[in-house]
Amino acid sequence: MFRTALRNVLAHKGRLLMTVLAVMLGTAFVSGTLVFSDTFGNALRTQNSKSYTDVAVTVADREARNLSDDDGGRIAGPTLTEETRTKVAAVPGVAEVRGVVSGFAGIADTKGALIGNGFSTTGTNYVPGADGTDPRYPLVEGRGPKDATEIALDRKTADKGGYKVGDTVRVAVNGPVMKLKLTGTLTTNDPRVVAGGSLAAFDTATAQQLYLTPGRYAELDVRSKPGTDDAALLTAVKQAVPQGDSIEAKTGRELAAEQDEMIRKGTTVLTTVLMGFAGIALFVGIFIIANTFTMLVAQRTKELALLRAVGATRRQITRSVLIEAVLVGLTAAVTGLLAGIGIAAGLKSLLNGPMDANLPDGPLIIAPTTVVAALAVGVLVTVLAAWLPARRASRIAPVAAMSSAEQPATQKGLRIRNTIGLLFSLAGLAALAGGVGGKEVKLVGLGAGALLIGVFVLTPLLSRPLIALFAPLLRAVYGAPGKLAQENAVRNPRRTAATASALTIGVTLITSLTVIGASVNQAVDKAAETDLKADYTVAMQNFSKLSPEVAAQIAKAPGVSVISAERSVTVKTGQNGEDSEWMTAVDAATIDQVATVKVKEGSPDALKQGKLLVSSGRAERAGYKVGDTLAVTYPDGAKGSLTVGGILEANTALASVIVPEAVVAPHLAPATGLEKVLVKGTNGATEELKQALRDATGGNPLIAVKGAKEIKAENRQMITGILNMMYGLLGMSVVIAVLGVVNTMAMSVFERRREIGMLRAIGLDRLGIRRMVRLESLLIALFGGLVGVGLGILVAWAGVRTLADSLKGITTVVPPVQTAGFLLAAAVIGLLAALWPAHRAAKLDILDSIKSQ
Structure with a gap:
């Protein structure tokens, strides 16, 4: 029967060509996804490992944040200072301790436009050694920055902006633009920069002033002397740094392993999404394979009946058709695997070429699991799709050799099929109705799947x-x-x-x-x-926070009649602070002039009375009602209570819980950043007002001024x-x-x-x-x-x-x-x-x- 199956495949290779192509495309999608994900993940891990080659131990201050990321908390507890760095440097086995400061830094090109997307615009401190250079950031040209008037950029960013050493560069963090002299260009193996981001290097004092407070570091990176054990060094370093919940020390290997795990999870998500679409392609291929083998079996009715007549059993007939499917699937899987490797290589070249995605470079990874998966998928999908036609072939009676006509489907078989399809369709419709009524997305998904299956089964009808x-x-x-x-x-x-x-x-x-x-x-x-009455919204492009001074600058801009600044605050709730609530502080006197504040229940003047407004969706989820009192602990540790004064109709311009600025302001650090500023103009939305707002924010390329x-x-x-x-x-x-x-x-x-x-x-x-x-x-x-x-x-x-x-x-x-x-x-x-x-x-x-x- 194997020889018979092989002869049939060779005899019908033209008719099987489209089936082979269908399986090949589906398998190529699977293998291409796996190869690309493995290649991308390996390149990221390799790039990540380079970031920790000179780091034996890292001490991080989790409370040390970029001012643009500040959530309103005051600096409390121990911090990493220059004194701490000196203590760690004196620990036996330590060769060098680098104090690190980092945050966002937007670089404008010569036309004032932001270079990059705003999310990987990194700023850091340049730490020169005895020779005046920083080994972490090798210089390409010029020298490193020495004071608050100077800056160094990575070479690619400088090229994109058209800057040369000696030029004036427009740089911004979360406030007005600074005009700094470009003293040098450098290179880095920072994955964010390698992937297309930008790097701005300041001298340490300037970076501390911009991102933290003078003399404070976000991180201390320790380089060990040759022969020093990292675990022992970690123990010694922990004794030299201040103790507190915000201070965390780890070895470089541990950090690299954590980053590798994050990369693995990220690539797993990517692979899962792509494999979902590959599954759809293969599912479509199943219909084609089943159709092809059904038609082949129908066309070979006389041949199969003669085989039965000369002694072939039903099992042998089924086996011969399935062997054909295996041969077809194996051929398609092998070609699909090769095509998938080509697709992965081409995609990598495309992303790093015309699309300028700046993916980290690395060799193409073809894992054994990829090969096995591609071959298994191709063969299994083909055999699965051919199983019903194979069973149908085995039921051909020997007497059918007397006729070349195709045997029609029995009425019983059609009735069973229609009944199954109707049951699936009804179940799907019921699940859809239940999902819609209960707002259950998963139930809607199940209902859609059941309905699709039911309709597919009913399509003959x-x-x-x-x-x-x-x-x-x-x-x-x-x-x-x-x-x-x-x-x-x-x-x-x-x-x-x-x-x-x-x-x-x-x-x-x-x-x-x-x-x-x-x-x-x-x-x-x-x-x-x-929802929005304001003519313009002013906010950071990278979803970080605006400097609090920006609101005052905008208020003074010509053509501005009303502004309302918003800032997010996280407070702990409950008697023991076991829960938390994210709130947005607004100006109670002006918010209703720049946004539609429609109260469904409670008092429209709740904010002016110092009370909370809660959206209807949040109130339903959390069980809040008008008059409820929340025991809260503010960011500075002070305790108090807040009353729900009204239930707010859902509004995309407002957060789910809003609180008067006057209530929470005493508990926030002076440098607490703003989420956005809503602006209403005297003459409405005009180009003059828009330009005035840009000028008021100092032309910061990271700040976006947007109208409706x-x-x-x-x-x-x-x-x-x-x-x-x-x-x-x-x-x-x-x-x-x-x-x-x-x-x-x-x-x-x-x-x-x-x-x-x-x-x-x-x-x-x-x-x-x-x-x-x-x-x-x-x-x-x-x-x-x-x-x-x-x-x-x-x-x-x-x-x-x-x-x-x-x-x-x-x-x-x-x-x-x-x-x-x-x-x-x-x-x-x-x-x-x-x-x-x-x-x-x-x-x-x-x-x-x-x-x-």
Whole structure:
């Protein structure tokens, strides 16, 4: 039977080509994902290890934060000072102790625009040795900074900004721009900078003034003398540093291991997401594989029946078909593995080339597990998909050798299938309804999955009425070819359903994503118009904090009538401080002039009375009611109580819990940063006011001044970017679905050779044959598209309803242009997929076709 299976594979290699391609693409997605993730993770770990090559022990002050990250707490407890650094340097076995200060530093180019994205704009201190250079940051040109008027930049940032040694560089932390002289350019193995970030190096005193307080360090990095044991050195260093909860000492190896674990978790998440889309592609491939083997079995009815007649058992017949599947799967898996390696290498080159992603460099990693996974997936998916056709083949009776006709599905089998599909569909609809009612996203997901399975099982039943909708149009426009195409499309509902289902999956997911994206966009746009009364919002681009002086500077800007600054505060709640609550402090006198403050319950003047306002969603989750009193511990350790004065209607411009600034200000450090400043102008939103606000903030490239128009555009750009990425990842499943349509039509042409010959003989010309095949393909693709669009809208509606409490005013929006575009795309796919099969059908010789069995 093995030889028989091998001969069958070789005999039908043309008909199996599309199946091989489908499995190959899915396997390539899997292996490419694994290779890219392993390569990326290995490069990150290698880069990370370089950061700790000269560090034996690190002592970190967890309370020492960049001022822009300050949450309102006062500096309390022990700190790392120059005195501490000197003590540690005197510990036996210590060769050198480096005091480290770091934070954000935005670098503007010569036009004033920020270099980089704002999230990896690093500032640090330059620590020169006896020779005047810092070994951690080797100089490329010039020298290191020596005072508050100087700065050094990494070479790539200097090149991007067009700066040369001696130029004046515009730099900002969280306040006005500083104009500093560029004294040198340097290199670094800091992963953030290597990955495309920027590095600004100040002298130590300046860095301390900008990020901490004079004389204070965030970290002490200890380099040991040769032969010193790191564990013993760690013990000695711990005795030399101040004791406190905020002071933490670890060896360099421990820190490197922690970073490696973070990298591993990050790459695992990436791999999981990508593998999810690979799974979708493979799932689509299952329909194609099952369809192909079903058609092959049907075309070989006489051959398989003769094998039964000469003594082959059912088990042997099943085994022969499964052996074919193994051979096909193995071939596809090997080619898919090679293609996946190529995809990973190409993706790496693309990201580091034209896309300038600055991924860390490293060798391509092809792990044994990747090879095993790719081969196992390819073979298992193919065998799994071929199992039902193999069982069907084993049931062919020997008497079937007397006829070449395909054995129709039994009514009992169809009834069982329809019953199963109906049960799954009803369960899915029930779960969707329950998820929508209870706002349970997981339940909605389960319901969507069950509904998809149910509809897939019911597609043979659905195919006849849905395809029949197009029958009058086809007959009216195309005559006999149109009628024949419609009848061919519904002749074998199972085959039509399997072919269309592959396309349905992709269309369903793409439609649901599009509807959810359009719904979120509309809700966000409405919120930007109704929730925010301010003309402009001033905030840091990297979500860090504004310097508190910025609010006063903005208030003095020409054209400003009202401002309201917001700052976040975390307080401990409960009698023992076992819980915490994140609040936003606002100016009670002006907040209602720059934001819509609509109180559903309680007093509208609650803030002016010194009480809290809590959003309805937060109140429901935490059980807050008007009049409730919260025992709180403020950041400075003082204890007090706060009363819930009102329940606030959800508002995207306000936090879930807001507190009067006057209540918490006495308990905050003077340097506590601001979240944002809301500004209303005398003459509304004008370009003059916008420029005045930029000037008031010193032209800081890290500070963004945005109006409603910019906020809308930014939100839309973010959502569009996410959708485009998802579309790209789903593209593989659509490509595989197209291959399925091509394969089905090509094999359908082969098995209907006699029929096509007879049609030619009675007068249907080659153009009519081509048109018939193309229209049949068009009908199958439109059927899949219609079902996919319908399912996608239903699933998206359920998903949107679960977001109703989280996103104010969200309603389901079905974009008509995009929806029509998906159906048009399905039609185009059907027509393109039929080009080769239609051409092949039209070229068939009439007499040879009529004689075929």
